[in-house]
Amino acid sequence: MPHLVVLYTPNLDPETNMTVLCRALADTMLQTHDDDGKPVFPTGGTRVLAYPAAHFAVADGKADYAFVYLNMRMAHGRSASTHKRVGDALLMCAKAHFQPVFKERHIGITLQIDEGHEVFDAKHSNLHPLFQASIGAPS
Amino acid sequence: MPHLVVLYTPNLDPETNMTVLCRALADTMLQTHDDDGKPVFPTGGTRVLAYPAAHFAVADGKADYAFVYLNMRMAHGRSASTHKRVGDALLMCAKAHFQPVFKERHIGITLQIDEGHEVFDAKHSNLHPLFQASIGAPS
Amino acid sequence: MPHLVVLYTPNLDPETNMTVLCRALADTMLQTHDDDGKPVFPTGGTRVLAYPAAHFAVADGKADYAFVYLNMRMAHGRSASTHKRVGDALLMCAKAHFQPVFKERHIGITLQIDEGHEVFDAKHSNLHPLFQASIGAPS
Numbered sequence: 001m002p003h004l005v006v007l008y009t010p011n012l013d014p015e016t017n018m019t020v021l022c023r024a025l026a027d028t029m030l031q032t033h034d035d036d037g038k039p040v041f042p043t044g045g046t047r048v049l050a051y052p053a054a055h056f057a058v059a060d061g062k063a064d065y066a067f068v069y070l071n072m073r074m075a076h077g078r079s080a081s082t083h084k085r086v087g088d089a090l091l092m093c094a095k096a097h098f099q100p101v102f103k104e105r106h107i108g109i110t111l112q113i114d115e116g117h118e119v120f121d122a123k124h125s126n127l128h129p130l131f132q133a134s135i136g137a138p139s
Numbered sequence: 140m141p142h143l144v145v146l147y148t149p150n151l152d153p154e155t156n157m158t159v160l161c162r163a164l165a166d167t168m169l170q171t172h173d174d175d176g177k178p179v180f181p182t183g184g185t186r187v188l189a190y191p192a193a194h195f196a197v198a199d200g201k202a203d204y205a206f207v208y209l210n211m212r213m214a215h216g217r218s219a220s221t222h223k224r225v226g227d228a229l230l231m232c233a234k235a236h237f238q239p240v241f242k243e244r245h246i247g248i249t250l251q252i253d254e255g256h257e258v259f260d261a262k263h264s265n266l267h268p269l270f271q272a273s274i275g276a277p278s
Numbered sequence: 279m280p281h282l283v284v285l286y287t288p289n290l291d292p293e294t295n296m297t298v299l300c301r302a303l304a305d306t307m308l309q310t311h312d313d314d315g316k317p318v319f320p321t322g323g324t325r326v327l328a329y330p331a332a333h334f335a336v337a338d339g340k341a342d343y344a345f346v347y348l349n350m351r352m353a354h355g356r357s358a359s360t361h362k363r364v365g366d367a368l369l370m371c372a373k374a375h376f377q378p379v380f381k382e383r384h385i386g387i388t389l390q391i392d393e394g395h396e397v398f399d400a401k402h403s404n405l406h407p408l409f410q411a412s413i414g415a416p417s
Contacts, residue, residue: 018333026335049331053188055157057165067186087259108264112257118390120365125386192327194296196304226398247403251396
């Protein structure tokens with residue numbers, strides 16, 4: 001953790017580069033700091049995965065509507081101000097990325113952040129040791 | 140919000156039209172009313188996204204089983220009777236769609252509705268203004 | 279229910295057989311017993327679905343990192359010892375499957391188990407009757 005999963009309508013793939021969006025979102029996550037000036041997320045646990053739907057329906061279906069749903073899941077326990085800081089930064093990133101698309105077509109973008117309340121949590125990774133500065137940060 | 144995400148085994152794609160299902164589910168959402176006779180969902184926020192798995196395993200794997208998981212997420216705070224009304228309508232829609240498939244193969248269909256308990260929620264959309272009648276409805 | 283959804287970076291597909299992983303995870307679920315020696319999950323409700331991302335970003339993006347996120351959702355109300363038993367068994371299964379990959383590349387694996395807190399739950403299935411021994415088991 002954290003992870004950000006992007007579910008979207010496939011009509012966006014010809015119009016914008018979703019890999020670029022993924023990288024921009026991950027960079028935003030890595031550059032966000034908490035109230036104490038520390039990175040909110042560990043580098044080795046940061047990932048963004050994007051999935052175009054194979055089939056979809058949006059609104060009344062009478063036009064070529066597009067939709068993007070960005071859902072972040074982070075570990076339980078961070079402060080409300082951190083949630084807002086992360087959310088605002090990710091929304092700004094998404095708005096900037098989709099600005100050219102937004103001007104040209106019908107599109108809805110929704111961003112939600114969930115705290116995980118998992119009953120079991122385990123990791124097996126050789127990524128974290130690569131990023132010394134992140135050691136000790138909560139996942 | 141709301142959104143409905145459909146995760147399913149890819150052996151269904153040659154047997155039924157999942158785009159038709161998505162449209163039928165979206166129409167069902169748009170036609171559902173609450174206890175006061177008002178639409179439960181705003182038109183501009185209604186979307187259905189369906190994803191066939193790239194890899195899967197179902198039950199004991201000894202036959203060609205199929206599975207469909209329909210997961211709706213809606214905003215927190217609607218009444219239990221609204222949850223039931225939406226759930227019953229969506230289940231009836233899914234059962235009707237899969238009836239020909241159900242008679243011919245092994246298939247399991249599960250529908251669950253979650254209320255979102257997100258710690259951050261933001262929208263950026265030019266869809267909502269298209270549907271005047273929906274303005275004022277909760278998302 | 280239960281279901282296990284695997285979200286992963288597509289750079290893993292040429293390196294390991296994810297269908298084999300899905301089957302191994304499903305078998306692990308079917309072979310897990312609770313404190314009373316009964317199967318934790320019904321055969322007819324067990325499924326694993328795996329999805330490679332179409333676009334992704336991991337960590338700082340400076341190398342070819344891979345990520346696998348395994349998310350199980352099971353019905354509410356099982357014991358903490360059952361959660362741990364299921365989680366440990368699934369993690370062992372995933373670690374064994376990815377061991378050859380783990381030695382060769384940068385990869386992070388995260389497993390989380392959620393209890394569903396759905397406000398509506400319905401099933402329509404002709405799978406459960408196929409597995410008599412599972413009748414009566416919670417989903």
